[in-house]
Amino acid sequence: MSETAPILSAPVPSAPVLSVRGLTRTYDTAGGGLTVLRGVDLDVRPGEVVGLIGPSGSGKSSLLHAAGLLEHPTSGEVRIDGHEMGHLPDNARTRVRLGAIGFVYQFHHLLPEFDARDNVALPLRIAGVGREAARARAEELLTKLGLADRLTHQPAQLSGGERQRVAVARALANRPRLLLADEPTGNLDPATSQTVFEALHDLVKSTGVAALIATHNMELAGHMDRVFALKDGHLEERPAESHAY
Ligand SMILES: Nc1ncnc2c1ncn2[C@@H]1O[C@H](COP(=O)(O)OP(=O)(O)OP(=O)(O)O)[C@@H](O)[C@H]1O
Numbered sequence: 739m740s741e742t743a744p745i746l747s748a749p750v751p752s753a754p755v756l757s758v759r760g761l762t763r764t765y766d767t768a769g770g771g772l773t774v775l776r777g778v779d780l781d782v783r784p785g786e787v788v789g790l791i792g793p794s795g796s797g798k799s800s801l802l803h804a805a806g807l808l809e810h811p812t813s814g815e816v817r818i819d820g821h822e823m824g825h826l827p828d829n830a831r832t833r834v835r836l837g838a839i840g841f842v843y844q845f846h847h848l849l850p851e852f853d854a855r856d857n858v859a860l861p862l863r864i865a866g867v868g869r870e871a872a873r874a875r876a877e878e879l880l881t882k883l884g885l886a887d888r889l890t891h892q893p894a895q896l897s898g899g900e901r902q903r904v905a906v907a908r909a910l911a912n913r914p915r916l917l918l919a920d921e922p923t924g925n926l927d928p929a930t931s932q933t934v935f936e937a938l939h940d941l942v943k944s945t946g947v948a949a950l951i952a953t954h955n956m957e958l959a960g961h962m963d964r965v966f967a968l969k970d971g972h973l974e975e976r977p978a979e980s981h982a983y
Pocket of ligand 1: 767793796
């Protein structure tokens with residue numbers, strides 16, 4: 739597969755990048771069914787940074803996992819670029835996930851034996867991009883993230899904030915349509931969180947990727963385009979400047 743191979747057929751005109759409708763998620767537990775999502779609707783459009791807040795255990799990760807095609811919801815629809823994902827066979831869902839969706843987690847999950855550039859190039863190499871082209875793309879992204887002088891540093895030689903910026907670059911390497919981030923700054927001090935968020939935010943705006951970011955950081959949530967709180971399994975949009983739980 740080349741870097742430009744289409745992952746999905748053409749986007750449905752004017753469809754959001756991510757569209758979730760009537761999403762429910764019930765886990766089987768020893769104590770019986772545990773329902774954490776009770777009918778979630780959400781759209782995220784190109785270039786939008788949408789925040790997801792809510793107390794621990796409210797279902798933020800569950801929503802991201804369903805939106806990112808890592809898990810099937812119990813019911814409801816997940817559409818990417820207007821295409822319903824629920825009926826796709828697993829190999830097609832995996833292909834969409836690898837090509838159209840980028841993930842950033844609280845912990846960077848970088849490979850310790852690879853330097854920053856090769857960590858970012860890895861998803862491109864997996865997608866079949868040649869070594870030099872993959873490295874060039876990695877350098878371009880790392881430079882945009884202010885890491886031009888850290889290309890050959892291994893993760894252990896980077897600060898926490900630098901590692902998270904490398905993780906952001908890796909998530910965007912394949913030019914995904916959708917970026918999903920689960921507490922991307924949850925492990926960082928407030929000043930570093932701000933730096934990482936600003937870098938991520940600028941890249942979202944300049945690339946037009948659609949971003950959904952789960953966070954406990956209300957300061958950062960205040961800088962997002964829209965913010966939704968998960969409460970009792972439902973999403974409630976929070977008006978600007980009042981992103982409180
Ligand atoms: N595989 C699973 N099996 C059973 N219960 C689960 C499973 N995954 C999550 N849960 C439960 O579902 C609820 C929601 O979990 P989830 O991780 O989505 O919340 P969260 O809002 O992301 O929390 P946090 O902010 O702490 O990361 C929690 O009560 C959790 O224990």
